[in-house]
Amino acid sequence: MGNTSIVIVSHSKKLAEGLLQIASQMAGQSVHIGIAAGIGDELGTSAPAIVDEIMKCPLESPILLFFDLGSALMNCQMALEILPDDIAERVTIVDAPLVEGIISASVSASLGQTNLDVINAAMEAYQIRKILD
Amino acid sequence: MEFGLNQFKEFITEYAQRLEELKSTLNELDNRIGDGDHGTNMARGFQVANQQLQAKNPTDIGTACNTVAMALLGNVGGASGPLYGTIFMKLASVFKEKLSVDDEMLLNGFLFAKNGIIERGKAQYGDKTMLDVWETATSFLQSNVGTNRYRDLMTVVQEAVLETRDRVAKKGRAAYLGPRSAGTCDPGSVSSGLFFEVFVRALDGEGAIIRWETLVL
Numbered sequence: 001m002g003n004t005s006i007v008i009v010s011h012s013k014k015l016a017e018g019l020l021q022i023a024s025q026m027a028g029q030s031v032h033i034g035i036a037a038g039i040g041d042e043l044g045t046s047a048p049a050i051v052d053e054i055m056k057c058p059l060e061s062p063i064l065l066f067f068d069l070g071s072a073l074m075n076c077q078m079a080l081e082i083l084p085d086d087i088a089e090r091v092t093i094v095d096a097p098l099v100e101g102i103i104s105a106s107v108s109a110s111l112g113q114t115n116l117d118v119i120n121a122a123m124e125a126y127q128i129r130k131i132l133d
Numbered sequence: 134m135e136f137g138l139n140q141f142k143e144f145i146t147e148y149a150q151r152l153e154e155l156k157s158t159l160n161e162l163d164n165r166i167g168d169g170d171h172g173t174n175m176a177r178g179f180q181v182a183n184q185q186l187q188a189k190n191p192t193d194i195g196t197a198c199n200t201v202a203m204a205l206l207g208n209v210g211g212a213s214g215p216l217y218g219t220i221f222m223k224l225a226s227v228f229k230e231k232l233s234v235d236d237e238m239l240l241n242g243f244l245f246a247k248n249g250i251i252e253r254g255k256a257q258y259g260d261k262t263m264l265d266v267w268e269t270a271t272s273f274l275q276s277n278v279g280t281n282r283y284r285d286l287m288t289v290v291q292e293a294v295l296e297t298r299d300r301v302a303k304k305g306r307a308a309y310l311g312p313r314s315a316g317t318c319d320p321g322s323v324s325s326g327l328f329f330e331v332f333v334r335a336l337d338g339e340g341a342i343i344r345w346e347t348l349v350l
Contacts, residue, residue, distance in 0.1 A: 048203065
């Protein structure tokens, strides 16, 4: 089982590309990060596009899905229903803030931490205070 | 009554046409309480679904429903993509390999679809979502039998759509507006009302066309 892979699911392709750029800078080449974002040139998410990105992740790696807003979650869930069980069981939809969560997860994954540790790192990002007074 | 494969295909063709006709009405409603693209999304999704049905020419209703579901998932960006996609995936599971379905199986399909909407969207009745219409339609069909039930269904569905106007949205983009979401009909409920309007016509060939554009704006 390799490093945890990450798929960014966003309504906006630009938002996802920007996040990919930031996360890649933090994590280097050791973590596979894919994006499933936008529908054509428009805003939106699509379950088949998420399925495609999951299929591109390295074989046997655990895969984490990060999503932006409401209906992106629905499409993540649909993607898991469409995928064959043996692939779907490698995937976790993570409840985390998009920017901080993805950065925490990609750093944790790049250090070779377990999938559970990576998930926890992402979810703990909700607790990170940005302004300390 | 029997609902056959050809009727299903006609249903999708006409639903796509009616969505195109009502596109600006749905967009206008969605503009007021959402992101303004419900009409555009639905019209595009069902146009693609209709094209793929013609191209793939499935030989049973279950496969046809799956074709529609996949077209919607790939081409409708907002919440309506996964929600209407779920409806057709659930219908596909009930109508699997059927060339024709009877009243009981239709109702079963609609109940599966309604439960799918609940699981997917986590909405409850009264949240000002399409579920308000699906809940009303399925409980009406469950408690009414007889030949006129589909004609009466239209009256019930129309009322259910209009009743969403005064509700405060609890789900989706409209929920961000809180009390300001009251006063506008829920666009997803209108497109679901249209679903049943077109379905009844495909089933018995006689259901009336509802002037949604004058009722809901």
